[in-house]
Amino acid sequence: MATIPQSTATTVPQASVQSGTTGPLVIITILFFMWGLLTALNDVLIPHLKELYTLTYVQAMMVQFCFFGAYFIVSLPAGALIKRIGYQNGAVAGLVVAALGCGLFYPAANSGYALFLFGFFVLAAGITILQVAANPFVTVLGDARGASSRLTLTQAFNSLGTTVAPALGGILILSGSVIGAEQLAKLPAVEQAAYRAAQAASVQGPYLVLAGALLVLAVLFALVKLPKIVHADDPAQAASAEAKGSVLAHRHLVLGTIGIFLYVGAEVSIGSFLINFFAEPHIAGFSHADAAHYVSFYWGGAMIGRFIGFAAMRFVSPGKALAFNSAASIALILLAVFGQGHMAMWAIIGVGLFNSIMFPTIFSMALFKLGKFTGQASGILCMAIVGGAIIPFVQGMCADSISVQQSFLVPAACYAFILYFGLKYANLYDKGAKI
Numbered sequence: 116m117a118t119i120p121q122s123t124a125t126t127v128p129q130a131s132v133q134s135g136t137t138g139p140l141v142i143i144t145i146l147f148f149m150w151g152l153l154t155a156l157n158d159v160l161i162p163h164l165k166e167l168y169t170l171t172y173v174q175a176m177m178v179q180f181c182f183f184g185a186y187f188i189v190s191l192p193a194g195a196l197i198k199r200i201g202y203q204n205g206a207v208a209g210l211v212v213a214a215l216g217c218g219l220f221y222p223a224a225n226s227g228y229a230l231f232l233f234g235f236f237v238l239a240a241g242i243t244i245l246q247v248a249a250n251p252f253v254t255v256l257g258d259a260r261g262a263s264s265r266l267t268l269t270q271a272f273n274s275l276g277t278t279v280a281p282a283l284g285g286i287l288i289l290s291g292s293v294i295g296a297e298q299l300a301k302l303p304a305v306e307q308a309a310y311r312a313a314q315a316a317s318v319q320g321p322y323l324v325l326a327g328a329l330l331v332l333a334v335l336f337a338l339v340k341l342p343k344i345v346h347a348d349d350p351a352q353a354a355s356a357e358a359k360g361s362v363l364a365h366r367h368l369v370l371g372t373i374g375i376f377l378y379v380g381a382e383v384s385i386g387s388f389l390i391n392f393f394a395e396p397h398i399a400g401f402s403h404a405d406a407a408h409y410v411s412f413y414w415g416g417a418m419i420g421r422f423i424g425f426a427a428m429r430f431v432s433p434g435k436a437l438a439f440n441s442a443a444s445i446a447l448i449l450l451a452v453f454g455q456g457h458m459a460m461w462a463i464i465g466v467g468l469f470n471s472i473m474f475p476t477i478f479s480m481a482l483f484k485l486g487k488f489t490g491q492a493s494g495i496l497c498m499a500i501v502g503g504a505i506i507p508f509v510q511g512m513c514a515d516s517i518s519v520q521q522s523f524l525v526p527a528a529c530y531a532f533i534l535y536f537g538l539k540y541a542n543l544y545d546k547g548a549k550i
Contacts (some may be wrong), residue, residue, distance in 0.1 A: 142339065144272045146206060149332065150242040151276025151414075153213065153325065155386065157182060157235070158410050159284030160318070162390045162403050167314050168228045172391075172519075176511035179387055181232045183379070183503030185239035186246070190498040193244040194490075203336065205248040210333035213241025217326035224315040241329075247497050268425040270475050274418030277386075278411050285407025287321045362488040362495070367540055371481025374536045375499040378473045380506025381444075381526035382417075385466060387507045389413060392463065392519050397455050409460070413467035420471025432544065433476045438537030440469040441530045448527040452520055463523065473533065480536075480543055 157178055165175035197205035216238025223230035363369060393399045393406035401409070420440075428436055444466045451463035478496055485492050506529060513522035 142336070144269045145332070146245050147269045147273035148276040149210075149329065150213075150245055151273035152280045153217075153238060153242060153276075154182075154383075155277035155280035155410075155414055156284050156321075157383075158281055158386045158389065159288055159407055160231075161387050162394075163288055163314070163318075164228065164231060165391075166403070167311055170228075172388075172511040172514040173508065176387065176507045177232055178235055179383055179507040180504040182235045182239040183383065183501055183505075185236050186243050186503070187498050187501035189240045189243040190247060190494055190500075193240075193247045193497075194494045196244065197248050202248045203339075205244055207333050207336045209241045209244030209248065210329045210336065211241070212244060213238050214326045214329035214333065216241055217322045217329065220322035221319045224319050225312075243497070243500075246500070247494065268421070270471075271418055271421035271425065274414055274421055274471070277414035278418050281407045281410035281414065284321070285404050285410075288317050289404040289407050362485070362491045365485060365488070365492070367483065367543070368481050368485065368488075368492050368495070370536050370539070371477050372495055372499045374477040374533050375474070375481070375496050376502035377506070377529035377532050378470075378477060378502070379500045380502030380504075381529035382470050382473075383503035384507040384510045384526050385463065385523065386410065386413060388510065388514065388519055388522065389463065391514075392523075393460055395519060398520070399457060399460050409464065413464045416465065416467030416469075417471045420468045421475075424472035424476075428472065428476070432541055433472075433480055434537045434539075434541035434543055436472055436537075437476045437480075438534050438541065440472060441534035441537055443469045444530045445527050445534070448523050448530070452523050452527070459520070466526075477533070477536065480540055483543055 161175050161178050164170065164178065165172070168174075193205070193209075196208060200208070216234050216236070219230065219234035219237060223234050389410045390403050390406040393401045393409055394403060399406070399409075424436065447462045447465045447469070451459045451466075454462060481496055482489055482492055506525065510522045510525040513525055
């Protein structure tokens, strides 16, 4: 994103580094938690809306298409906004926009699927502003080698939000969904309409509460005092970046961008299909409400893995850790695709544990030694989050044409590229390593 504040080693003044980095990290971590909560609630709403409006898998995946499509569309304007008003005010603006998106779910319950999709887009636009502001902020609050570790720690709290969201959504939104599609079709038209209206209304209360919480958080962020970030180039890194005149001339950034696209797509796609996968008779045969609780284990695994990764990656090469986790994810997906029963169910849940370090690791590796291009590169990486819109759509087409179970081969292919990226740059941080 060319309009993000331009820097390579974006740093805070030395006094702020010594006395003020803990506070900003805590505050940014709250943002990570909130957008994790809001993002993972999509996994609950997808099967809910699919049943409510009798959608195909491709049509249901329009939720993720609109949500993650906002990252691609809004990232450039978000970067311009943050450049103009700063990180702190940018976070406030993002919270207000996200609150507006949550508020749109109230009229959407009475208007239909199209307004729901627009609400998802607006909500994601707010989260995009938060993401663009927060990720570079975390990477610069300390030395470059520790960037992956710090991002992994904050992402752990993002995972706490994604862990809580499915169970909470299952209780508040799915618990009243007790009539299957076949049973519903047998009811008189008047009763069908009343049932659908009640199911749509179950979304209103939770999202109004979330809108209120986001507005309160916006007020708090507007009032709190945070240290200013000063943008200063590290001479060594600037010289390295100057050798290449274009941001896209840096191969590790290009491959890292593809990696972010495929990783986010794979992670989101798996989460989007879990409830329907667990409901398959030959897997677990769960109701949607019961299956939602097990989705929390998927996201909870990522949370646990990020805490482990925060400690382990101080001693293990980020690239090697990335390659190992990618290989483990592929093996688990294949077990889920060709297995059945609870073995297949727990295999796909286990992928969450190995997802843990992937996003922050790919992100920080892609930004390594980019000098003046760091801000622009960060924007490009954030735009690559649009993979969360595209990959679920592809998996949805496979699920409609083949089966839900075999459609998981789509995210397996995504992890294969990430395995390649990790192996190629396994020694990225070594002195004299070629990038």
